[in-house]
Amino acid sequence: MATLTYREAIRAALSEEIERDPNVVIMGEEVAQFNGAYKVTEGMLEKYGPKRIVDTPISEAGFIGMGIGASMLGIRPVMELMFWSFFSVAYDQIVNNAANVRYMSGGQIACPIVIRGPANGGTNVGATHSHTPENILAHHPGLKVVVPSNAADAKALMKTAIRDNDPVMFLENTLLYGIAGEVPDGDICLPFGRAHIAREGKDLTIVTYGRCVLHSLAAAEKLKADKGLNIEVIDLRTIRPLDVDTVLKSVAKTHRVLIVEEQRPFCSVGTMLAATIQEEAFDELDAPILRVGTIDAPAIYAPPVEKNYQLPNPERVIEGVLKVMR
Amino acid sequence: MSKKSSPAAPSEPADVSVAVPSPHAAAPANAKLTTEQRIELYRKMVRIRRFEERCLPVYNAGKIGGFLHLYIGQEAVAVGACSLMGKDDHVITAYRDHGHAIAVGMDTKPLMAELYGKVTGCSKGKGGSMHYFAPELNYWGGHGIVGGQIPLGTGLAYAVKYQGKKGAAMAFMGDGAVNQGAVHEAYNLAALWDLPVLFVIENNRYSMGTSQERSSAGVLGKRAEAYDMQWYQCGGHDIYEVRATLDEALTRARDQHKPAVVEIDTYRYRGHSVADPDKTYRDRKEIEEKVLTTAIIEEIDAAARAEAERAVEFAEASPFPTAEDIQKDVYWETDQPARTSEGRIFFNNVK
Numbered sequence: 001m002a003t004l005t006y007r008e009a010i011r012a013a014l015s016e017e018i019e020r021d022p023n024v025v026i027m028g029e030e031v032a033q034f035n036g037a038y039k040v041t042e043g044m045l046e047k048y049g050p051k052r053i054v055d056t057p058i059s060e061a062g063f064i065g066m067g068i069g070a071s072m073l074g075i076r077p078v079m080e081l082m083f084w085s086f087f088s089v090a091y092d093q094i095v096n097n098a099a100n101v102r103y104m105s106g107g108q109i110a111c112p113i114v115i116r117g118p119a120n121g122g123t124n125v126g127a128t129h130s131h132t133p134e135n136i137l138a139h140h141p142g143l144k145v146v147v148p149s150n151a152a153d154a155k156a157l158m159k160t161a162i163r164d165n166d167p168v169m170f171l172e173n174t175l176l177y178g179i180a181g182e183v184p185d186g187d188i189c190l191p192f193g194r195a196h197i198a199r200e201g202k203d204l205t206i207v208t209y210g211r212c213v214l215h216s217l218a219a220a221e222k223l224k225a226d227k228g229l230n231i232e233v234i235d236l237r238t239i240r241p242l243d244v245d246t247v248l249k250s251v252a253k254t255h256r257v258l259i260v261e262e263q264r265p266f267c268s269v270g271t272m273l274a275a276t277i278q279e280e281a282f283d284e285l286d287a288p289i290l291r292v293g294t295i296d297a298p299a300i301y302a303p304p305v306e307k308n309y310q311l312p313n314p315e316r317v318i319e320g321v322l323k324v325m326r
Numbered sequence: 327m328s329k330k331s332s333p334a335a336p337s338e339p340a341d342v343s344v345a346v347p348s349p350h351a352a353a354p355a356n357a358k359l360t361t362e363q364r365i366e367l368y369r370k371m372v373r374i375r376r377f378e379e380r381c382l383p384v385y386n387a388g389k390i391g392g393f394l395h396l397y398i399g400q401e402a403v404a405v406g407a408c409s410l411m412g413k414d415d416h417v418i419t420a421y422r423d424h425g426h427a428i429a430v431g432m433d434t435k436p437l438m439a440e441l442y443g444k445v446t447g448c449s450k451g452k453g454g455s456m457h458y459f460a461p462e463l464n465y466w467g468g469h470g471i472v473g474g475q476i477p478l479g480t481g482l483a484y485a486v487k488y489q490g491k492k493g494a495a496m497a498f499m500g501d502g503a504v505n506q507g508a509v510h511e512a513y514n515l516a517a518l519w520d521l522p523v524l525f526v527i528e529n530n531r532y533s534m535g536t537s538q539e540r541s542s543a544g545v546l547g548k549r550a551e552a553y554d555m556q557w558y559q560c561g562g563h564d565i566y567e568v569r570a571t572l573d574e575a576l577t578r579a580r581d582q583h584k585p586a587v588v589e590i591d592t593y594r595y596r597g598h599s600v601a602d603p604d605k606t607y608r609d610r611k612e613i614e615e616k617v618l619t620t621a622i623i624e625e626i627d628a629a630a631r632a633e634a635e636r637a638v639e640f641a642e643a644s645p646f647p648t649a650e651d652i653q654k655d656v657y658w659e660t661d662q663p664a665r666t667s668e669g670r671i672f673f674n675n676v677k
Contacts, residue, residue, distance in 0.1 A: 025488070051488070057518065062477050062511025069418075069481020072466060075488055092508070096471050097478055105459035105467065106450035107655030141656045141672070164666070165658035193669025241669035272673070279676065 001184055007040050007177040009151035010116075013158035014041065014078060016187065018048050021076060024162060027054040027067060028080025028117075037082045038118060038177055060086050064115065065093040068167075071113040072101065076162060084119030084171055085131040098167040099142035114161045116170035120211060120262060121299045122311050123174055130299035132262050135269045137169045138240040144168045144192060145239040149213035151181035153237055156190035163189065173211045193241030197250070201230035204321055205250040207273055208260040209236040212312050216260050219317035231321065239269055247273065248281050255286040258320045260312055264294045292320040350566035355410065355573030365622065367409055367565055371401040372623075373630045374425045377434050380634035381424075381441060389642075390441045394455050397425035399595035403528050404429040406568030407496055410576055411464065414486055414493025418466040418479040420500060421456035422528075422594075430465040432458065438637035444644035451647045452655060472533075473499060473506030476525065480512040483523035487583055494522040494579035496572070502533020504546045516585035517553040524575050525550075525587045528562065530594040547589030555585055562592030 004012060017024050030037045032045040032055040045053040056063040060081065067077035081087060087094060094115070101109050121130035138145045144166055148154040154172070161168040198213055199220050206216045213235045220231035232250050236243060251257055257277060259270035270291040277289055295310045307313065350356060359367075378396045385394045397404065400422075408417060408429035419426045427437055432448060440447030441455055448458055449468075458468040466482060469475035479497025486493045503509055504527060516523045533541050550557035556578070560571040568590060575586045653672050659665055660672075 057511075057514060059511040059514060061508045062480070062515050065474070065477020065508060066481040066484055066512070066515055069466075069478035070485040070488070071481070072461070072478070073416075073482055073485035073489075075481075075485045092471055092474050093477060096474055097469070101459075101467070102658065103655050104449055104453040104457035105461070105655075106448065106452050107661055108449075108459050108461050109466070110658045112658075141653075144657075144667075144671075192667035193671070195669075238667075238669070241667050241671040242673075243669040245669070276673075 001182050003180050004151050004155070004183045005178055005180045006151045006154050006172070007038065009155035009181075009183050010040050010158055010172065011042065011044070012183070013155045013162070015044065015047070017159060017162040018044075018052055021162075023074055024076045024078065025052055025054060026078050026080070027056055027063060029056055029058055029082050031055060031080050036080070038174055040177070041080070060090040061093055064090040065097060067113050068093055068098045068101070068111060071111050071167075072109050076112050076114075078114040078116060078162060081115060081117035083129050083131075084117050084133055085129045087115075087133055088131075094137070094143070094169075095140050099140040103142060110165045111167045112165045114158075114168045114170055116158070116161075117172060118174040118177070119171040120173040120175060121294065122307060124301055124303040124306060126301045127298035132171070132294075134169075134171055134239050135263055135267060135272075138269065142167065143240065146170045146192065146237070147209045147239055148172070148237060149176070149210050149235050151179070152183045153190060153196070155183055156188050157192070157237065159187070160189040160192060164192075171210070176211055190237070192238045193243050195237055195243035195246040196235040197232065197246070198235045199231065199233040201232035202254055203229045203231060204256040204258060204324055205232045205234060205247070205254045206258050206260055206317070206321070207234050207236065207247055209239065209269075210262060212260045212262055215312050215314050215317050218314040219321065222314065223318060223321055229321070229325070244276060244280070247277065251277055251281045252284050255284055256324050257285070257289045258317070258324050259289065259291045260317055260320070261291070261293045262312060264296045265291060266296065268293055287324050287326075290320055290324050292316050348564050348566040350564060350570045353566065353570035353573070355569045356566045365626075367405055368623075369626045369630070370405045370429055371565070372626050373434065373633060374401045374405070374428045376627070376630035376634045377428060377437070377637065378424055380631075380638060381438070384441070384638060390455070391443060392454050393421070393599040394441070395422040395599045396594070396596045397422050400528055400530060400562060400592045401425055402565040402568055403526075403562045403590050403592055406565040407498075407526065407572050410569060410573055412493060414491040415576070416464040416466060416479075416482040416486070416493065416495040417498070418475050418482060418495065419468065419498035420472065420475055420503065421468070421470050422500065423456065423458050423468040426498065427458040427460065427465060427468070430460060430463045432460050432463065432465070434633055434637040435640040438634075439641040439644050442641040442644070443646060444641055445647040445651065446640070446644040450651065450655065473503035473509045475499070476503065476506075476509045476512040479525075480516050480521055480523050483516065483521040483585070484519070487522055492580050494524060494576050496524045496526050496576075498526045498528060500533060501527055501529040501531065501538055501546055502536075502541065503527075504549060505542055510549075513550065513553045513555065513587070517555045520583040521585055522579040522583045523585045524572065524579055525585065526572070527587065527589045528592050529589055530592050532594070532598065534598040545589075547587050550587035555587055557587040557589065559589045560591070562590040
């Protein structure tokens with residue numbers, strides 16, 4: 001067991017996979033000489049050389065598309081988007097080529113690419129750099145979507161992502177990069193679609209993922225101290241595939257659900273969760289399913305307003321829990 | 327064939343007739359061809375023509391869905407180009423993809439069945455006319471979004487070079503694609519990283535219904551110069567000229583990992599797709615076609631017609647995919663005997 005930051009954990013996964021498989025290539029803007037815009041790939045160029053760690057121009061449609069093409073011939077590119085927000089300029093490549101090429105070819109082609117980078121608000125970088133497109137990506141059959149909340153999961157899920165023969169969209173978080181956690185030693189992969197019960201409880205289930213797991217856990221502790229409530233927190237870890245069973249099992253135990261997500265409400269991941277829960281566990285519910293997410297507007301710049309009001313935070317989670325408990 | 331380093335106007339469409347000896351017949355790529363190989367080139371072009379002509383009544387009878395973009399008039403380009411392919415050379419193209427599919431060696435029965443949407447189709451009825459693939463023949467589609475396949479072709483070249491193979495990728499596009507940003511991003515990456523890719527522009531003068539003059543500034547191939555890429559321009563109705571030009575560019579790509587743009591002047595005789603009646607934007611006299619008559623040509627023609635007929639019969643007799651097939655071939659993982667992930671991966675509404 002080692003204590004690694006989320007950033008170091010991802011770097012460890014990338015490094016181990018580079019060493020394991022000669023077809024793994026790390027590519028993206030500033031990943032090599034600059035050591036990564038968020039230093040995830042720091043030191044990797046020096047260690048693995050320019051064939052394996054490749055700087056690209058600012059040209060997302062070009063290099064993401066190129067990576068997809070290379071993956072069809074057996075290369076395993078791990079492409080960094082400096083921000084997932086920039087996926088929009090490569091959207092055609094991702095949804096029409098990566099997601100569809102297997103299907104349109106009748107299953108003749110595999111596309112083992114990983115696209116990774118941070119997808120979060122809360123850093124006061126405004127609307128163009130604060131997108132959280134996990135719902136948009138998960139909407140496309142053919143893609144897998146991964147949203148780790150901690151260092152150990154980030155490492156184990158990244159290793160799974162690189163070995164996966166399907167295109168994997170790996171969404172990190174700049175506000176998690178510096179957070180340290182215990183990471184098991186060794187070659188450990190975590191299967192996609194296995195949620196983690198981050199906190200056990202019996203009074204209400206919070207279904208969440210990514211950085212909102214931290215908000216939810218903080219809220220749960222406060223609700224325990226202040227109100228004596230025992231909140232269960234489920235960290236989904238991956239959006240597609242989705243561990244529906246773990247969610248439904250928890251609902252059968254607590255009968256109350258709050259979904260916490262850094263998503264605007266309209267067609268969010270939580271929308272899908274709420275629909276699924278009411279379709280498959282309606283009789284278990286003692287209250288309507290509520291959601292705490294991003295206030296429905298483009299990401300505001302004003303730093304305290306974004307943090308305190310627009311995005312989910314422990315206070316807003318507590319408010320949401322109390323509404324469901326009412 | 328001409329290697330360009332300065333502006334030049336596109337040439338007029340060449341005469342289709344092969345009765346006139348081609349000035350390019352003696353080029354190295356062509357001089358070494360045996361008589362049988364020459365006949366085979368012609369046979370392939372005729373097979374494409376007859377296949378597509380046979381598609382028309384089927385389409386008009388409502389048996390083919392969606393779009394049908396015919397390659398008629400451009401056969402010499404795909405056949406000439408694909409005849410140069412070695413084992414580590416790769417081809418990718420846009421939605422006008424029937425010609426390339428036959429040129430790389432795909433069987434016409436699954437091609438016709440794909441148009442019918444039958445499970446025996448080359449993409450199991452999941453791709454349709456615009457999405458033919460044959461990775462075992464190094465044919466990577468068949469892509470529907472204008473210019474979207476060009477970064478993929480660049481990636482094929484990247485992989486060939488990365489794996490230390492001596493090969494190249496030919497990424498075909500129409501003249502309409504040159505204005506897409508993805509194409510320019512791919513040009514830049516290929517030139518920047520010395521990738522063995524040829525960007526082949528099949529300039530048939532029209533991006534859908536809009537003529538080149540109304541859509542694109544300047545000479546299309548010349549845009550390569552901005553990226554310090556070599557570029558070539560040649561006629562697309564003389565298969566020897568296509569072969570001579572692409573042979574030089576391919577050799578350079580394979581040996582020196584140098585990309586190039588090759589603008590091939592061609593002409594599609596039909597509308598953009600069959601749904602396009604082609605009555606509004608072109609002068610009818612532009613669409614004349616010359617036909618050869620010799621004994622061997624008659625034999626080839628009869629065989630190609632018979633082949634197209636057999637393809638139709640095969641397609642007619644084949645079943646459609648089942649409802650259960652809809653969610654197959656989506657993920658590599660779910661097509662295997664055992665899944666590697668857990669949880670729900672497909673989300674179905676209540677039945």
